[in-house]
Amino acid sequence: MNASPSPSVPPAGSAGPDVLRTLLGRPIPALMGVLNVTPDSFSDGGEFIAPEQALARARAMIDAGVDIIDIGAESTRPYKGARPVTAEDELARLKPVLAGVVALGVPVSIDSMKAEVVAFALDQGAAIANDVWGLQRDAAMAPLVAARGVPVIVMHNRDDADPAIDIITDMKTFFLRSLDIAAKAGIARDRIVLDPGIGFGKTAEQSMTALARLREFEMFGLPILVGASRKRFIASVSPSEPKERLAGSIAAHLIAAQRGAKIIRTHDVAETLQALRVAHAIEGKQ
Template sequence: MIAAMSRSGLTAGPVLHPVLRAILSKPQPAVMGALNVTPDSFFDGGQFMAPESALAQAQRMIVEGADIIDIGAESTRPYGGMQPISAELEMERLRPILAGVVALGVPVSIDSMKADVTSFALDAGALIANDVWGLQGDPAMAALVAARNVPVIVMHNRDRADPAIDIMKDISAFFTRSLAIADGAGLPPGNIVLDPGIGFGKTAEQSMIALARLDELRAFGLPLLVGASRKSFVASVTPSEPQQRLGGSIAAHVIAARNGARIIRTHDVAETAQALRIAAAIEDKR
């Protein structure tokens, strides 16, 4: 049951960082609202580049039920076409936005693979690091989050999809390496959230396998985050553009919650929050 899994996630495993403990205190999964201040993100690129637009979107997501606002200033497009940018440009995009969003009072996470950008955002009040390369990209990231004693989302990633591999074995091996890096840097296990990286370095089939078998990752004893919002695996089942994938995103997120996800990252906060609450309420009637 979703509610039972959620409550058990608070007591199992290491003692959680206070920020994570507060976020995960509800019976249903926490909702992370995705705020992309980029011109090229696959779904909402360009919509929130202006500071006033970004702040209004953050306010809207909080009203709709977001427990975390995840701000990213570099597209990590899992479907290819990503154009890497410098840390300086990433910080330039964040500078006029971060303080205003932090002031709204909901925990802010910084979606960056660069330690310099993450440090900049933490200085501005962000409370969580979200690393799409799971501490295995920038060699300075693990030491940074350990020194700052902040929670970090460790996401599985690959340079390219390989349909021949066992994706669950690959995810588990990746997380084992990431946790060894974290341990070597002195980062407490209770500061870590694991994200299987739906769509990143995976075929559509592998993304769906990761969702279906998400509960296997609970063996790590750490909270799990899933972000399946608007991603292309939905189109592999029902051909659609990102703007037409709300139903598929909600279905994937409800299944992820049933399979142990404690945080759901989404572009559609109101609909996702409602779906998770209703699913939990129905499960409680069993």
């Protein structure tokens, strides 16, 4: 059972909202680096599960210019095959490494759909909640986020992809439901970021449609995060394995930035940052 949040608990990561506002005010999108302390993530499962490897990875991303480190201890791989784990399993993977990553000084987001895990991470100094089920899977998540006063990333998701649906309409309906949950829980609207969930519950065509029509989500008046890094839709255009999709990932992220994305979530920080900086510099010459 997930622990219920208590408004009496002092908010962890209290600088989170200010940090988020600062990052969103930059001329190019903020970069969120992926740190999976899991054995089965689709791209890098098992590579960083040992604490020393995870910390080395975090340091490398900081050296490369990352703005936020997104740490997750359950694979939410956007295809069939992800193995659900208990909150106890997630916590066992996080406990040896989370405090060390937080101590490096870069804002940390916790990638979990379980309020119990998010509460622990916030207690350890994480500053942002990243919920791949958009506050709709764990009823304790929205009250927790509201009580702690931290920013939350609300991602669109589906249990299964359905090529017959209008994916943009489905996403808008999902976000409206998430925002209603957030409002009823008392989450400040200026602490919400929307994530189209590229690859999650979508066909390759639907993922590309979501990217192409990203500006339609400006109707919500909220910042957008895009994480297209190494996703399988890239292979539908150019056959490749996850680690062979750097160029495709950068192409998708540049388009996302052109269409208003304010945060880019990536496995490849240095390369993505270079691409964003060069694109911004060229656009400035018009």
